[in-house]
Amino acid sequence: xxxxxxxxxxxxxxxxxxxxxxxxxxxxxxxxxxxxxxxx
Ligand SMILES: [Zn+2]
Numbered sequence: 001x002x003x004x005x006x007x008x009x010x011x012x013x014x015x016x017x018x019x020x021x022x023x024x025x026x027x028x029x030x031x032x033x034x035x036x037x038x039x040x
Contacts, residue, residue, distance in 0.1 A: 004032040 004013045008031045011024035020029055 003035040005035045007031045007033060 001014055001016060002018075004015060004019060005011070006013070006022040006025065006027055008022060008027040009025040011022055012035065013019050013023060013032070018029055018032060018034070021027060022032060
């Protein structure tokens, strides 16, 4: 499971695939960046 962080609002979304948009603020997917998990 990857964590996608919204650069607009800072909301983190946990999803296997990149979400189409931020659920919190509706920012487009290019605002979502993959966040490295704690362990590799
Ligand atoms: Zn957002």
